[in-house]
Amino acid sequence: MERNNLDRELVGLLFPGIVKNDDKAIACLGGIRNISNVYSSAGRKRLGLSFQPENPFVRKIFGASKRAAGVLMKVKVKKVREGDVIKREVISTTVVGCVKTMFRFESMCDFQYLPVHRETSDGPMTCDLEKYLPCGTDTLDFMLQPAPLFLIPASFTRFERPIGYAYTDKKYPERASPDRDRESVHNKIRSLRGTQVTPYIFNLIDDLPTEPHEFYLKQREQRLECQPTLNQEFEIVKKLLEERPIWSLNLIRYHTKLRLVSLKVIMPCLAVYMKTGPWRSMWVRYGYDPRKDPSSRKYQTLDFRLRHAAGVRSMIMSREDTTDRERQPKRKFTETAPVNEEIAEGTVYFRPGITPTQRHIFYQYCDIQIPEVEEILAAEPPPGYMCHLKRGWLPANTDEICRDHMFRYVKDTLFNSNNPEMKYEAPSGSESESNSEDDTTVNDVDDIEDSK
Incomplete structure (x- = not known):
């Protein structure tokens, strides 16, 4: 046996079917280009497979990359027929390479x-795909003609694998109201998700909490029983909050490399989560009130979203496009739990030459390292200026001005890139998108109170 190719690393793919035509099998996987993009992606992107690539109504199945330990071998077998018996004889075996990743x-x-x-109850099934997909140039008469009703859901089931469901009558607890009929089906409420502690809604009247809720302290004590290193991680985060009073969860993960499962226990014990307001999605250290400190303006949140102009938006992956990404299963915590993936620098810092990791992302103004934004932050508020409910200590339209500067830097970085794979698309929308502070788009930061 030849062993010269053991140092050659290969990627395996278990196709769920009998492959008789290699080209058709590769087309079901989206082509060689799509396979290469999935393999070379930095995130845990999954490989999609459709048994009917030309049919957009077919829901894809996804294969995740797993670590493997195998060897790909090429075996030559000689077949000899002797009567009704076929005898096989191995002539040679060759090692093609070592397989360390398998889809x-x-x-x-x-x-x-x-x-x-x-057409009839006992007639054959016919496919009407050509009636629904546009072909060529249709005139306005096409819209006026009657068409069959064909509305399909996004997916048949929310789960990709069979699961066991525990039926129980305690999912909807009854209301504790004596004047209501306790047996009525309308007298049920859904159980609250996550903790029972009400999240803080930013306002200019109520005082900020100065110490953690007893629920979080008790949760930390329970976790210490199975995680002795939690105290060390607690001191690391505490030291960061002493140096800087307001942090984002992603920024702490970037500097400390701590696991998210630990931070979900540590952060509520050291800081309060701002659900709304100028410091939206940030963690504020207990005892510090940014509403009374004008210098806290540099820690305010900027909601930045890429625009459609010149096809820039198509060059950055969308957060909502998660159907082809591997979802990590929930596991009970153990000391040997796997380390969460690292946070990229472009997720928490913005500077010339670095592009955002997502189309919609939250930055703190002090982490936007461009001269135009630094000049705005250097200007002190006028005497007598009070903290605003929406824009905090910054002047009006500051967010729009900063977004314009940031988008110009992003566009220059992407267009000056030497990546030959990058394709530019024609603009598909207006020059700017809605970036209102009142928008209710999903946060880019994990919400502890709303976590499941």
């Missing part, structure tokens, strides 16, 4: 919604 498709793919119908 496996383990999700359900039996249920599909397809545009088919029967």
Whole structure:
């Protein structure tokens, strides 16, 4: 046996079917280009497979990359027929390479919604895909003609794998109201998610909490029983909050490399989470009130979103586009829990030459390291200026001005890139998007109170 190729690393792919035509199998996986993009992606992107690539109504199944330890071998076998018996003899074996990564498709793919119908009850099923997909240039008469109703859901099921469901009658606790009928189905409420502690809603009247809730302290004591290193991690985060009173969760993860499962216990014991307001999605140290300190303006949150101009938005991955990414299963905490993936620098810092990691991301003004923003932060508020409910200590339209400068830097960085794979698309929308502070788009930071 030849062993010269053991140092050659290969990537394996277990195709869920019998492959008789290599080109058709690769087309089901999106082509060689798509396979290469998935393999070279920095995140845990999954490989999609569709048994009907030309049919957009088919729901893909996804295969995640797993570590493997195997060897790919090429075996030559000689077949000799002697009567009704076929004898096989191995002539040679050659090691092609070592397989250390394997893509496996383990999700359900039996249920599909397809545009088919029967003319009669006992007639054959026919596919009407060409009636729904546009072909060529249609005139206005196409919109006025009657069309069959074909509305499909986004997916057949929310889960990709079979699960066991524990039926119970305690999912909807009864209201503790004596004047209501306790047996009525309308007298049920849904149990609250996460903790029972009400999150802080920013305002200019109520005082900020000065110490953690007893629920979080008790939760930390319980975690110490199975995680002795929690005290050391607690001191690390405490020291950071002493140096800087306001942090984002991603920024702490970037500097400390701590696991998210630990920070979800540590952060509520040291800081209060700002759910709304100028410091939205930030953690404020107990005892510090940014509403009384004008210098806290540099820690305010800027909601930055890429625009459609010149196709820049298509060059950055969307946070909402998570259907092709591997979802980590929930596990009970153990000391040997796997370390969470690292936070990229572009997630928490913005400077020339670095592009954001997502289309929608939250930055703190002090972490936007460009001269135009630094000049705005250097200007002191006028005497007698009070903290504003929406914009904090900054002047009006500061966020719009900063977004314009940041977008110009992002556009220059992307267009000056030497990446040959980067394709530019024609503008598909207006020059600017809605960046209102009142927008209710999903936060880019994990909310401890709303966590499941």
